[in-house]
Structure formats: structure tokens, C-alpha cells
Amino acid sequence: MSKTGKQSLRVVQFGIGPIGASTLRTVLSKGDAFEVVGAIDVDPAKVGRDAALVAGRDTPCGVKVRSDADAVLRETKPDVVLHTTSSFLDRMYDQLIVCARAGCNVVSSTEELSYPYHRHPRISQELDAAARENGVTLLGTGVNPGYAMDALALMATGVCNTVKSIRVRRVVDAGKRRLPLQMKVGAGLSEAKFNEKKATGTFGHIGLVESLYMVAEKLGWTLDRIDERLNPVISTKEVVTPYLTVESGQVAGIHHAAEGFVGERQVVSLDLKMYVGADDPVDAVTVVGDPPIDLAIRGGIFGDTATVAALINAAPLVRDARPGLVTVADIPLPRAYAAVD
Numbered sequence: 221m222s223k224t225g226k227q228s229l230r231v232v233q234f235g236i237g238p239i240g241a242s243t244l245r246t247v248l249s250k251g252d253a254f255e256v257v258g259a260i261d262v263d264p265a266k267v268g269r270d271a272a273l274v275a276g277r278d279t280p281c282g283v284k285v286r287s288d289a290d291a292v293l294r295e296t297k298p299d300v301v302l303h304t305t306s307s308f309l310d311r312m313y314d315q316l317i318v319c320a321r322a323g324c325n326v327v328s329s330t331e332e333l334s335y336p337y338h339r340h341p342r343i344s345q346e347l348d349a350a351a352r353e354n355g356v357t358l359l360g361t362g363v364n365p366g367y368a369m370d371a372l373a374l375m376a377t378g379v380c381n382t383v384k385s386i387r388v389r390r391v392v393d394a395g396k397r398r399l400p401l402q403m404k405v406g407a408g409l410s411e412a413k414f415n416e417k418k419a420t421g422t423f424g425h426i427g428l429v430e431s432l433y434m435v436a437e438k439l440g441w442t443l444d445r446i447d448e449r450l451n452p453v454i455s456t457k458e459v460v461t462p463y464l465t466v467e468s469g470q471v472a473g474i475h476h477a478a479e480g481f482v483g484e485r486q487v488v489s490l491d492l493k494m495y496v497g498a499d500d501p502v503d504a505v506t507v508v509g510d511p512p513i514d515l516a517i518r519g520g521i522f523g524d525t526a527t528v529a530a531l532i533n534a535a536p537l538v539r540d541a542r543p544g545l546v547t548v549a550d551i552p553l554p555r556a557y558a559a560v561d
Contacts, residue, residue, distance in 0.1 A: 228252050228253060228254055228255040229253065229255070229299050229300060229535055229536060229539065230254075230255050230257050230296070230297070230298045230299045230300075231247060231254055231255070231256055231257065231298050231299065231300050231301070231302055231535065232256075232257060232258035232259065232260065232292060232293060232296055232298040232300075232301045232302070232324070233247070233256065233258070233259045233260070233275075233302050233304075234259075234289065234301050234302065234303040234304065234305065234315065234319070235260070235261060235303060235304040235305035236259060236263075236266055236271065236274050236285065236304075237304065237305070237400075238398050238399075238400060238524075239304045239329055239398075239524070239527060239528065240261075240275075240302075240304035240305075241274070241275040241276055242275075242524065242525075242528045243302050243528045243532065244259070244271060244272070244275040244302075245272075245275050245276060245277055246528050246529075246532060247302070247532060248272055248275075248277060248281055250532075250558045250559075251558075253557070254535075254558070256271065256272075256281055256283050257283065257296040257297075257298055258283060258286070258292040258293070258295075258296040258298060259271035259274070259283050259284070259285045259286070259292075260285070260286060260287065260288075260289045260292050261274075261285050261287065266285045267285050267286060267287050268284060268285065268286075269284065269285055270282070270283065270284060270285075271283045271285050289315065289318050289319075290318050290322060293318065293319060293322035293324050294322050297322075297323070298324055299325065299535075299539050300324070300325045300326070300327055300535040300536075300538055301324045301325065301326045301327070302327055302531055302532070303315065303316070303319070303326050303327065303328035303329065303330065304328070304329045304531070305329075305330070306330060307330060307331045307332060307426040307427070308330070308332055308422065309330055309332035309333050309336055309339070309340050309343055310340065310343065312328070312330045312333070313343055313346075313347070316328070316330075316347055317346075317347070317350055319356075319358075320347070320350040320351050320354050320356055320358065321354060322354075323354050323356060324356060325356045325357045325358075325538045325539055325541075326356070326358045326359065326538070327359050327361060327531050327534045327535050327538050328358070328359065328360045329360070329361070329362045329527060329531060330360050331360070331362065331365055331427030331430065332360070332426060332427065332430060333358070333359075333360025334360040334361060334362070334365035334366055334370070334427055334430045334431070334434070334547060334548070335360075335365065335370075335430040335431070335433050335434040336360070336430070336545075337433070338429070338430075338433050339429070339430070344545060347545045348544050348545035351543055351544045351545055352543045352544045354543075355543045356543055357538045357539075357541040357543055357544065358544070358545045358546070359534060359538050359541075359546050359548070359551065360547070361530050361531065361534050361548050362427075362526075362527045362530050362531065363521055363523045363526035363527045363530055364390065364425075364427065364492075364523065365427035365428075365430050365431045365434070366527075366530050366548050367521070367526065367530055367554065368388075368390055368503050368521050368523075368526075369388045369390055369428070369431045369435075369490050369492070370388075370430075370434045370435050370548070370549075371548045371549065371554060372388075372503070372505060373386055373388045373435050373505045373507075374434075374435060374438055374439070374549060375553070376505045376507055376513045376515050377439065377507055377509065377513070379511065379513070380507060380509040380510060380511065380513065381509070381510045381511075382509050382510045383439060383507060383508070383509040384487075384508045384509055385485075385486060385488070385489070385507075385508045386439070386487070386488055386489070386505070386506070386507050386508070387488075387489040387490075387491070387505070387506045387508075388431075388435075388489070388490045388491070388504070388505050388506075389491045389502070389503075389504045389505075389506075390490075390491070390492045390493070390494075390502070390504075390520070391493045391494075391498050391500065391501050391502050391520060392492070392493070392494040392495075392498060392501055392520060392523060393495075393496065393497065393498040393501050393520075394407060394472075394473050394494050394495055394496045394498070395407075395459060395461040395496035395497055395498075396461075396522070397523060397524055398524055399463040399464070401494075401523075401524075402461060402463060402464060402473075402496060404423075404424070404425075405424065405425070405473040405474045405494050405495060406423070406424070406452060406473065406474065407461070407464060407466050407470075407471065407472060407473055407495070407496045408464050408465070408467075408470055408471065409452075409470065409471040410470060410471070411452055411454065411471060413471075415452075423450075424476055425474060425476045425492055425494060428448070428476055428477075428478050428490055428492060429446065429448060429478055431478075431490055432446060432478045432479075432480050432488055432490055434548075434549060435480075435488050435490075436480045436487065436488050438549045439487075441480070441482050441487050441488070442482070443480040443481060443482065443487075443488075444481055444482055444483055445480075445481050446478060446479065446480050446481070447477075447478065447479045447481070448476075448477070448478045448479075449475075449476070449477045449478075450475075451474070451475045451476075452471045452472075452474065452475075453471065453472045453473045453474060453475050453493065453495040454469065454470070454471060454472065455467070455469065455471070455472035455495075455496070455497060456468055459496045459497035461496055466496050466497070472495040472496050472497055472498075473493070473494050473495020473496055473498070474492070474493070474494055474495065475491075475492070475493050475495075476492045476493075476494070477489070477490065477491045477492065478490045501519055501520030502516055502517065502518060502519070502520050503516070503517040503520050504516040504517070529556070529559075530554065532557065533554055533555065533556055533557045533559075534548075534551070534554065535557070536557055537551045537552055537554070
């Protein structure tokens with residue numbers, strides 16, 4: 221039992237990369253609020269080792285990392301699977317189906333799962349059907365998508381009688397983030413190499429369009445069209461991070477924007493700048509409505525820590541949610557869980 225008298229939440233960590241490792245460390249730090257009953261990863265260097273040691277803790281937890289997801293889930297029967305493997309839903313489909321068929325609720329950091337209905341309509345239907353059939357809930361969340369540019373924006377409208385338009389602006393200093401994120405935004409690339417990677421369609425920030433559709437549809441707007449732009453931010457100075465150096469003239473990161481229109485009227489605008497050396501990081505929401513809202517988080521939300529928190533804090537909400545594929549707009553208001561000292 222936890223200190224609140226409630227049963228500990230039984231969790232399996234699925235994927236122990238940088239975010240998965242941080243998630244597992246945080247769960248293990250929360251005492252008896254959680255019980256880690258399994259850990260899954262396909263990396264041969266991790267399989268067979270104690271999960272806590274793989275995650276970077278000094279003390280073992282007694283749970284070995286295994287590669288057979290189906291066996292782990294059926295043997296351990298967790299309340300929630302914390303799933304942190306990849307951004308792209310079509311690559312994660314089989315993993316999510318295994319979880320659903322094993323009767324496991326899932327909180328996933330897969331960005332395309334946050335609002336998958338437009339990009340992946342068939343997969344969305346199949347995941348929803350599998351979840352309902354097995355009485356479980358599947359949720360994609362994190363800091364962005366999952367909070368900063370969608371849930372926070374929707375919450376800002378909660379005291380508005382009318383909403384004419386909404387704009388979300390996010391500036392992130394990628395130099396303070398983990399190496400995979402710095403690489404994902406192209407830090408250190410030439411502009412030509414950036415454009416090559418951009419042409420693959422799998423480069424840059426994943427999830428911005430998902431956030432756009434979530435905000436629009438939950439506010440009742442049916443979008444006639446969207447405009448999306450992904451451009452490099454070119455550094456005007458040398459920037460040194462703990463992992464790499466960006467020279468003046470090289471790519472420092474991305475400027476990614478998406479706008480949604482009803483007819484010719486722009487109703488939703490999402491503007492993300494994520495680059496090393498960014499000045500004045502901020503997360504801001506501007507609502508044109510009655511009353512108007514002008515919300516700004518100075519210094520911005522530190523994404524790596526916030527992503528982990530979003531996953532963990534959603535776990536008890538997903539355990540108690542209706543079966544099916546859901547979004548952060550379908551579950552109760554996100555709030556800290558087992559976080560009070």
C-alpha cells in the first residue's frame with residue numbers, strides 16, 4: 221500500500237532509451253506509490269541486466285530487462301505500461317497491440333499517438349477497437365504534444381465565453397536538452413543537409429500537426445485547410461553544448477509552424493522555435509476571445525523533465541479512464557501524482 225492507503229500502481233517500463241531511463245528512475249524514486257514489475261527493451265546490451273542499473277541508478281530494483289514484451293506483460297499484469305520507444309505510430313503499432321491484447325493500459329510518448337485520427341485513421345480505428353475489446357485505455361502524451369501546445373492552450377480557454385482564435389508560441393533552448401533532441405532538430409548540420417533530411421518527412425519536431433487538430437476540433441472548429449512550414453534556424457555565433465558545437469552559419473535548430481483555417485480565417489496558430497542558443501525561452505498562449513487570455517511561462521517548460529512527469533502523472537488517470545484510444549483532452553485535468561514532498 222502507498223502512504224495514501226491506496227494500492228501501489230503496478231507499472232512496466234517499455235523502452236529504456238534516454239526518456240525511458242529517466243521515466244524509470246523517477247518512478248523508482250516515488251517510493252511505494254509505484255511498483256515496477258517489468259522492463260522491456262530489445263537492446264542486447266540491456267537485456268538480462270537489472271532495469272534500475274540500466275536506467276542509471278546505483279541500486280538494483282530486482283527486475284530484469286527482457287525482450288519478449290508479450291511474455292512480460294502477460295506474466296506481470298501491470299496496471300499501466302509506460303511506453304517510450306519511438307515518435308512514429310506506424311512503427312509502434314505492433315507494440316501497442318501487444319499491450320492492448322495483454323490487457324494493459326498504456327501511456328506512451330509516441331508523438332503521433334497524441335491525436336492520431338488524421339494522420340493514421342485506419343491505425344486509430346484498429347487501436348481503439350483492440351483497446352475497447354480488452355477493456356484498456358491507450359494514451360499518447362508528453363510535454364509537446366500532450367501539454368505545452370495543446371492541453372495548456374485548451375485549458376486557457378476554460379474561462380472564455382467566446383473564442384475567435386488562439387495562438388501558441390514556444391521557444392526552446394535545445395542546447396539544454398538531451399543529445400537525441402539536439403540531433404532531431406539538426407543542430408550542427410549544414411543548411412543543405414538539413415533540407416535533405418527535411419525531404420524524408422521524418423525530421424524535425426513530430427506532433428505539431430497533431431496538436432493543431434486537437435486544439436481545433438476540441439474547440440469545435442472543422443478546419444478547411446492547414447499550412448505547415450519547417451525551416452532551419454541558422455546560428456549567427458558559435459554555440460557549445462555538452463554534446464556538440466554549432467558554428468556560425470550552421471543550423472542551430474528548427475522553426476516549425478502550423479496554422480489552421482476555417483474558410484480564409486486563421487483560427488489556430490502554433491509556432492515552435494527549438495534551437496541551441498535560443499534567447500528568452502517561453503511558452504505562451506494568446507486567446508482572442510471574451511475575455512481575452514494572455515498567458516506566458518517565462519523561461520519555458522523544461523521539456524525532458526516535463527515529458528517524464530507528463531507520462532507518470534497520466535498513469536493513474538489512464539488506469540481509471542474509459543476503455544479505448546483517448547487523448548489528453550478526453551481524460552481528467554492533468555496534475556502531479558505522488559509529487560508532494
